[in-house]
Amino acid sequence: MPKHGGSPRIWRWLCAGLVAALPIGTAVVLHEPDSPRALGTFHDDSTVLIPAAQQNTAADLAVRLQAMLGQHSVLAADLMRSRIRGDDDFVQAANAALNKNTDDMSGLIGQLFGTPAAKSFSPLWSQHVVDLVTYAGALADHNDSARKSSDARLVVSENKLADFFSAASKGRLSKSDARSAVEMHVDHLTEQADAYAKKDYPAADKLYRAGFQHTYALGLALDDALLPKSDVAILQQPIWRLRSQLGELLAEHAVLIEDTTRAAASNTPDFSAAGDQMNGNTQDISAAIGTLFSASAGKQFQGMWASHVDALVSYGAATAAKDQTRQQAAKARLATFETQMSAFLAGATHNRLTKAQYAAALRDHDQMLMQHADAYAAKDYVKAHDVGYETYNHMFDLARTLADAFGESVAEKLPQGGAQTGYGGEAGLVATW
Incomplete structure (x- = not known):
């Protein structure tokens, strides 16, 4: 119970539930690479994710x-x-x-x-x-x-x-x-x-x-x-609610990955507890995808996303142990994830962004989280926090781009109000991995 007396929980907008939808909506505008931000640059072409900042x-x-x-x-x-x-x-x-x-x-x-x-x-x-x-x-x-x-x-x-x-x-x-x-x-x-x-x-x-x-x-x-x-x-408006909710879920993903990676790298006893919360976030993101597209899409997404999470944590542990073989294995799994997830997203959004563009954005995300793990394992905590700070901000750029690609009609499938939830929302709708 709160120390200073009971208080009502603020209503949290939640993407949850499993309903079918197909994405049609606004197109994504791509800017030339004169942006002051280096992160988010696509590797296959001269375009960048729209920086929300x-x-x-x-x-x-x-x-x-x-x-x-x-x-x-x-x-x-x-x-x-x-x-x-x-x-x-x-x-x-x-x-x-x-x-x-x-x-x-x-x-x-x-x-x-x-x-x-x-x-x-x-x-x-x-x-x-x-x-x-x-x-x-x-x-x-x-x-x-x-x-x-x-x-x-x-x-x-x-x-x-x-x-x-x-x-x-x-x-x-x-x-x-x-x-x-x-x-x-x-x-x-x-x-x-x-x-x-x-x-x-x-x-x-x-x-x-x-x-x-x-x-x-x-x-x-x-x-x-x-x-x-x-x-x-x-x-x-639906598109803005979607931008906000996706931003929260993806930012929480990055935060919890970093927390779990730190625990893995330092072999501390809070690793299991950190992993449980990270799994809860995976379930919530998967439930959101199920809401936006379909139940089967949510389950397909969850399998890929869980593998992505596991590979990132494995990379952090391997980096701390200076095990290059395990590092390379984790990188290979991440490359597979980037290919599979980019194909999934391109298909779900009717190629509003190409597979190459999605893959590049996901690769940027994975590389930032690996850089965080590298810095933390090296005990360069200043760099680890700098990378973590920028990774967090990048999640909102990515969320805005994904929301726009998903489109207005998909965003309209979101709940109009909020859901009063406990920790992790309605994660029980999706089986744990």
Whole structure:
């Protein structure tokens, strides 16, 4: 139960269920390679994935806010865990990544809601981060008095944040609802840290994933409360809901792969718990594909995606063990996945993107995750976090491109509202692999 009292879970949009559909819809625009971003470049031609970061409509920025809040949750949890472990090198790199996220989020708040809002938000959010790290430090030192003091400071900082959001909404978000939402976010982070310190890794990793999902949904709630109603209406359109939901699922995939890879590389006892949450994400993505296309498509996708996940984790473990034979075997499995999945996606979307283009995008994704594993195994935690940060952002570029290729008519198959779920949504609709 939440430490600071019960609070209703924010409704999370969920792609789940198995219904048949065929994709017809908007075409994907491809830009010339003068983009400042190197990631996402197709290897077969001179075209690149549409970078969502270059789209500056309010709707694009609103989805980015959801993304950055979700990213904050996992970066904060990673930092708290490394502080508990006493892994000082990882602490420093994680802290730098979290500071970058804070700066980027403050800049986005400024773009969406104006410079005065950003100036008010930045110190409040920074203090929130400091209080979370202090809480983890008290756990690491086994200092219960300091932990209680940190918890009290967190209550103060979370109330200030919530009051800021409520005031910015001009009455559309009540103070009590805002406090309830921010309170739950803090509870997820502190409770996962408590469980991690007690070596209750299944509980810690459930809360890790739940924290990401809730904080991503918090971004949606803030978008609804703070943006002009005309922009909120755009976000309710099927294609935008699909972009948001695919972005969440794919970003969560990258986050959980990295978490599991770290556990595999360091041979830590939380590997099994991390893998369970990663499997839950695989089930959710597969259920989404089943919703968009058909039950059989969802099952076919799941088999390929599960093999992809397993190969990435195997690569990370082989890299840590300096086993080149296993590394090459994992790379071969990934190459097979890229070929098979690109054919699946091209067929499902009636070749709105070619097999070569899909394969290149998937190859970029796999290469980034392998680069993360390489850096982590080499204990180059700064590079690992830099790669992880860019991989996370790349997931939203990929999600936007896939959503546009899937098309408006497919997006209309999504649920209009939200589903109140526990950890992992309706993952039970799809068998585990």
